[in-house]
Amino acid sequence: MKILIVNAGSSSLKYQLIDMQDESTLAKGLVERIGMGTKGHHECKIDGKKVVDWNEAPIENHVQACQMMLSALTDKDFGVVKSMDEIGAVGHRVLHGGSKFSASVVIDDAVEAAIEENIPLGPLHNPANLQGIRACRAVMPGTPMVAVFDTAFHQTMPPKAYMYGVPYEYYEKLHVRRYGFHGTSHRFVSKRTAEFLGKNPEDLRIITCHLGNGSSLCAVDKGKCVDTSMGITPLEGVLMGTRSGSMDPAVVEYICNNEGLTVSEMLNICNKKSGLLGISGVSNDMRDVDDAATKGNPRAQLARDMLVYGIRKYIGSYAAAMNGVDAIVFTAGIGENNYKLREDVMQGFEFMGAKIDVEKNKALAWPNVHEAVVSADDSKVKILVIPTNEEIAIARDTLELVSK
Numbered sequence: 531m532k533i534l535i536v537n538a539g540s541s542s543l544k545y546q547l548i549d550m551q552d553e554s555t556l557a558k559g560l561v562e563r564i565g566m567g568t569k570g571h572h573e574c575k576i577d578g579k580k581v582v583d584w585n586e587a588p589i590e591n592h593v594q595a596c597q598m599m600l601s602a603l604t605d606k607d608f609g610v611v612k613s614m615d616e617i618g619a620v621g622h623r624v625l626h627g628g629s630k631f632s633a634s635v636v637i638d639d640a641v642e643a644a645i646e647e648n649i650p651l652g653p654l655h656n657p658a659n660l661q662g663i664r665a666c667r668a669v670m671p672g673t674p675m676v677a678v679f680d681t682a683f684h685q686t687m688p689p690k691a692y693m694y695g696v697p698y699e700y701y702e703k704l705h706v707r708r709y710g711f712h713g714t715s716h717r718f719v720s721k722r723t724a725e726f727l728g729k730n731p732e733d734l735r736i737i738t739c740h741l742g743n744g745s746s747l748c749a750v751d752k753g754k755c756v757d758t759s760m761g762i763t764p765l766e767g768v769l770m771g772t773r774s775g776s777m778d779p780a781v782v783e784y785i786c787n788n789e790g791l792t793v794s795e796m797l798n799i800c801n802k803k804s805g806l807l808g809i810s811g812v813s814n815d816m817r818d819v820d821d822a823a824t825k826g827n828p829r830a831q832l833a834r835d836m837l838v839y840g841i842r843k844y845i846g847s848y849a850a851a852m853n854g855v856d857a858i859v860f861t862a863g864i865g866e867n868n869y870k871l872r873e874d875v876m877q878g879f880e881f882m883g884a885k886i887d888v889e890k891n892k893a894l895a896w897p898n899v900h901e902a903v904v905s906a907d908d909s910k911v912k913i914l915v916i917p918t919n920e921e922i923a924i925a926r927d928t929l930e931l932v933s934k
């Protein structure tokens with residue numbers, strides 16, 4: 531079966547067509563500047579080559595974006611399918627499933643309504659995800675669709691891990707709690723770790739470190755999430771590209787009062803102008819921050835130190851939460867590609883039985899990135915690099931659900 535993966539943003543639509551026979555990517559594309567009134571952009575790559583690079587008229591809405599995607603996929607010259615009918619199902623990435631979804635689901639009107647109900651929890655992403663779903667359902671009415679939620683894997687957390695210490699009524703009335711994100715990646719990577727080590731997930735306590743532009747850590751005990759660093763929104767946790775990560779909430783009021791900002795203006799700063807970017811003043815991209823730090827920029831060095839220190843603290847606390855740890859796994863843009871950061875994060879963890887093999891770890895320097903154990907042979911705790919693949923995870927869920 532060929533499965534189309536769709537990730538809709540408020541003005542964009544990313545897609546990938548996967549052949550489930552060998553899980554190969556047949557086509558990958560991006561429609562941008564949807565509904566912005568300016569010229570839209572559509573690019574589609576097949577076998578890594580751009581077959582569409584379109585920048586012409588404005589793109590009115592997500593329905594039009596879906597039509598553009600389908601006409602590229604079915605193009606008679608370069609298309610990868612003869613007709614839409616060859617696409618067996620569509621898997622949609624959805625940010626917030628709230629407490630309602632602990633697994634992926636086949637989309638029907640009730641699921642659409644539940645995603646809509648979760649808009650207050652995911653105000654930036656859920657409306658856009660929903661637009662993508664509605665547009666695809668309109669354009670491909672006979673094709674089954676599945677929603678895969680970023681929050682679902684974390685639904686197994688116990689209340690002591692997901693509750694915030696504010697009055698209980700806010701949980702009851704407003705559903706205020708930790709939800710966690712990147713769940714599809716943490717699930718994929720932790721499951722793959724068990725397979726790679728030839729172990730049963732039931733016998734493993736794993737800490738997965740998804741370190742990208744957005745970063746989160748997850749404690750996975752016996753295959754289930756027991757804690758994660760992101761919260762009611764993706765703002766909580768370690769320092770990220772542009773997000774502050776955790777801090778005393780009083781910082782928000784203090785800065786608002788002194789700078790004449792509203793809470794939402796301040797939260798926008800915490801989400802978009804903080805983190806590596808805000809501290810270093812250089813960039814949100816770790817490569818630029820690393821370069822600047824190497825050249826002696828003290829704020830870039832500080833940003834890097836804060837990130838490393840933050841990750842180390844979460845690793846220590848999750849080891850405590852699970853009464854130990856068997857594997858620590860690095861994934862996503864920074865986790866997979868930045869060997870030096872892995873080396874620095876794992877310094878001095880011998881007290882806990884985790885010892886990195888500096889040479890093995892360095893051998894994985896970009897572009898030689900692949901699944902590997904990078905801990906020393908005598909390390910009790912395995913340290914691994916497992917590249918994440920959220921699209922494949924979404925495609926597998928979709929196939930499983932529509933085959934039932």
Ligand code: ADP
Nearest residue numbers: 742743744814815816817862863864867868896
């Ligand atoms: P997103 O959260 O947007 O999916 P990614 O997982 O792509 O982000 O991670 C982006 C981060 O990964 C950036 O900080 C970037 O510096 C880092 N990164 C990506 N590729 C490399 C590379 N080849 N070497 C070092 N760092 C990289």
